[in-house]
Amino acid sequence: MSRLPKPEKMCKTCGRPFQWRKKWRHCWDEVRYCSERCRRFRYQGSLSGAEGRS
Numbered sequence: 001m002s003r004l005p006k007p008e009k010m011c012k013t014c015g016r017p018f019q020w021r022k023k024w025r026h027c028w029d030e031v032r033y034c035s036e037r038c039r040r041f042r043y044q045g046s047l048s049g050a051e052g053r054s
Contacts, residue, residue: 018034
């Protein structure tokens, strides 16, 4: 028996693809970020932390 591929979305902050997780089974349509870190930094644009350093 083959499994169906898991749905995938693109993170709104980092742009990386992420897959469906069991904990999101009831709210998958509302999930926009791949991680808590991306959700916290959603308005700052970049997560690299290298900007502004000399």
